[in-house]
Amino acid sequence: MTTKNIAANLITETAQAALAGCNSLRSIHDTAKKLITGKQLGLDFDPKRQNAFEMPTALLVCNVEEAIRSEFDQDAIRGFADSYKAGEPVEPLGVVAENGKLRVVTGFTRHAGLMLAIAEGADIKRVWVSQVEGGRAVEIVRQCVSNQQVPVSPLDLAEAYRELIDDHKFTVAGVAAAVHRKVSHVRKMLALVNVAPEVKEMVEKGQASVSTALAADKQCKANGEDTVVHMQEQLAKAQRNGSAKITAKSVGAPSALYGRKDLDVAAPVLVQLADQLEKALPFMATPESVKVELTLSGADLNLQDLAKALANIRAAVKSAQSGTEPAANVG
Template sequence: MEKGGRKVLGKGLRALIPQGTESSPKEGGVILCPVEKLRPNEDQPRQAFDEAKLRELAESIRANGVMQPILVRRLDGGGYQIIAGERRWRAARMAGLAAVPAMVKEASGTRMLELALIENLQREDLNPLEEAEAYRQLVEEHGLTQEELSARVGKQRSTVANTLRLLKLPEEVRRMLLTGELSMGHARALLSLGSAAEQLALARRIVSGKLSVRSTEDTVRSRPGAAAAKKSSKTRRYGPAEQRLVEELQRRLATKVEISSRRRGGKIVIHYFGLEELDRVVNVILGN
């Protein structure tokens, strides 16, 4: 219908949303919230946003609007903090929307992180490392046990424990996992290696050689002395001076190093994966 030359809204989003307003929202109610009054959650699990996919979502929102309300909680100083839906909020701003549908939820810090994590897991939006960091926050900062966490996210405790182990990988390897250069399958294979230096060396080889998960697993199983290394790693103990030397060599060479001391000498063993890795190690030693 027309009234005074302007089209009257029919069964659009405003007609479908209950009559909560931005100034008087009710728990669980949906409001139209100005985008500038929404604040992202610094602790939310999702840390990486693909710009190309954001632009695609922005185009969809420009054409169809935001189909699913963003989950938010009220802030004491005014405005709202996003619990789940930051990607939709970013895309809506990119699309030029002035307001977005939002569902108001009262939630503590712990519950807020849980909701954000669960929503992202259900949508399969999280990178494995983002998932691991969210688990860590819930366990270390909010006091959940791994059993409680597994029950709340609907995953087996072993799955939660294995995901948390990703945080033990070297920083460079974690960065590869976060950017998608390495998959969860690659990471699982790397975790079976005995040292951070080995993990880093093989991770670099995976990326440069575009190794599949199967090839990576085969490399781990077939590396020289794999069985013996697994057994000896439990029994070898270094003195303080040797330990510092091993760690320094591994840091500089980015590969596994072992020292075997005897009464009148000893030997240093430097591990490598393939000829390309050998060339790299030799160049480091020669200072090239």
């Protein structure tokens, strides 16, 4: 005898009545499973459980050398300790079961917070953990994308990506897919691996962004210059200007002195000038000087805007010719 299939979204009156008496996730889970077996509930209502277990803290073992981060945020550890003490929800630790022990492989900051709470007298006998399967590569990926983790520093993230590629045969696209980031992000982090240690230290200390460090390194290598010397000079300049970080503003990097508006305003006059020059130049001759006359009417254009636009363009040209930093944009 063939059992008739039921609709995935089926929920009978019997099921509604049974679920109405459930007041915990456990009871909803168990009741729904029975109702689905009894054809009173469709598969749309099939509850799923994560692979999480509440296990004795005494079984936990942790080797911080397996963490991708080189330093731990003490404020974050303090925060997790307080959360554990208060009985607040904390994301489960990722563990691997080995020889009767639970080796922590994700959530190292959370584990440090748990240990701090216990050291300060909290009576925490059990903690929620989830099983991580798939080996070291999966452990690294999980550390990179863990939902409740303290943000990993750019350098630690770069080294984690490098390990996935060098030791676990990931492609750049594979890393991007695994950590749910763009390929360009992964390439950017990987490029950071190859900059000089002194430049990495600046990034680590927050004295330069990843983008600033990589752009400077690329430019210096193209020009045959020393990236470290250049970055140290830029940092010194930023510090003289009262900033602790290299930015375009702090080092006085030139911004665009003229924009599309300046070109739009100046273009008609420049075209008129070109026409006058063409008329004034003798055919097939190269005179030493030519006199041209321009008649500009305020009725046809805003002479004040024109003066500003031409001043901005002139300043940019002079700056490029002299190699000095230009003055601020006019207007």
